[in-house]
Amino acid sequence: MALNDAAIVARVLAGDSDAYRVLVERYRAEFGRYAVAVLGDSDAAADAIQEAFIRAYDGLASCREPERFGSWFFRILQNQCRNALARVRKTVDVADADPASPHRTDALVEQAELAAVLETALGALTAEQREALVLKHVEGRSYEEMSQLLGVGVDALKMRVHRARDALREILGGRL
Amino acid sequence: MRPHDEFGPDAHRYLDGEPHGELRPDDQVRADRLAAALRAYCARLPVPGAEVDDAVMAAVRVRSPERRAPGWRWLVEPRVVRIRPVWVPVLAAAAAVVFWLGPRAWTPGAPERPPIAAAARDTVYVRFELVAAGARTVAVAGSFNDWRPEALPLARREGGAWSITVPLPIGEHEYQFVLDGERWVPDPTAQAHADDGFGGTNSVIVVGPKGVVRS
């Protein structure tokens, strides 16, 4: 029997802590990719999402709309990811990344190289830009969904994504 | 920034999946390549797996003793368990088994910790690592997870190292690593070892709220 978020939250608050696992599995699957893409590191993402779930459990009684646990949890995760990003001061030097090969032979190799360079370039974005870009392009969410999750207006989100794309285009230059 | 280094508005609408006019040719090529690159980037990254679920539930159970303990356990002093996030630094040397804890900053806005009170306890993230290049699977089992070898599998890293980060309540814990589901080995670089009463040796770790204290 699949329970909705509100039902599970109610059960957990009533003392059935094991039920929390349903929420953990559900939203780890849903937001795990987001954490990894924003942080660029699966260890850091695992730590961030783990900590976010524990904080969510501790503060579960303060979740005002349990039917929207996912959005509420996402904000906590977003916070953890931002903390993690702030701890990591990556020096972005795209010159260190793989030089663009002038002879593009194998399309797959080329894609892999580009992905590696992209990781470095993403580090140059602001946290908001990176989050918005990941939600749009990695998660494939609509702006309306993103607006619900982030609590930011659609126009502002579009601007973040557009600026992120332009920044990437500039950084990646001839590689694109 | 020169205008032709930016995507035009139609390119953005195209990438947003919205109705758009005709794109400049270079915009079209670059937009497609960027979208493809982002997809490829995403596909490369391993997504956190079920070990996260296990670690979370381990911490949740620590907070809910009445859910797992038999009746007489309620004679034990009550515990108020708060999470105190702890960053876990990992030693650089690859040849040794390492086991570290370390402090990290409080989240701004977190309430001031009270002086050590009888009821206050913390949970601390602890990273277990083992170098075992020949193993197919490695798990950690101990007093903190009811000695279940299947509950906390370590993830394989480069160089034959395996690791997992687990939230543990402060206090003493005994544990061993389990290789390939059946070979129980103590942690060579544990704080201490103790007879397990069955002729074997458990590794011992005493976890304090500050983690490892370093000079």
Next chain:
Amino acid sequence: MRTIRGLLMAALCAATPAGLAAQQAEVRTRLEARGLPADLVQSVTEVAAAADAQGLPAVAIVDKAIEGWAKRVPAPRVVAAVRQYAARLGEGRDAVGAAGLARPPEAVVIAAAEALGRGIGAEQVGQIVRAAGEPAALAPGLVVAAALAAQGLGGERAVGVVVEAMRAGRPVDELLDLPSVAREMQLRGMNAAEIGRRMMRGGGPGATRPGGAAGGAGPRPPGMPGGLPGQGTKQPGGRRPPGGA
């Protein structure tokens, strides 16, 4: 809030035969859930019930049995081990009681039993009990002494460090840090005597910094647990930078 409810429940459970039966049923369920065979479940349940009747923490006995079975220890050995453990719990409770603690909490009894198992004597357990400034420090004090003893400081030195720290009014948090501090010192090559001295002097984490000429790192003396030969040296380092950079 939890404790009051817990104590009431425990009192109710213990007071009635139905309560005792319920407890035993929980023990059985737990053991069976972990796959222990019926004979072993029966034996362990009996040991646990006997311990519980004496006011000893039966849950620790069940934990021990589960540990043994998880490690694929043969059933007769598991039974022998839990009986031995039950006896040690009794000794732990006696040692703590002799120091004036009439009804020690479970955690204290368990910690005292562990301490006795690691070479700390009953009288030394008593010293720790008497030196503890607050009830909350009892179990941690015993646990830390047991850990320090197992790390190679030896029972007497370990107890000395803990008693000194308690008398100096060190909070429980600092007590719990002592084994990590001792480990740090071991890695710097200090021997047990030196570690004990430094800890007694400084008492807490501040003592880890080797001072001047006296803090030299020498080869680790043989026989000191804490590392297997051939494991190589560890470099204390900062945080590992996230991969993928």
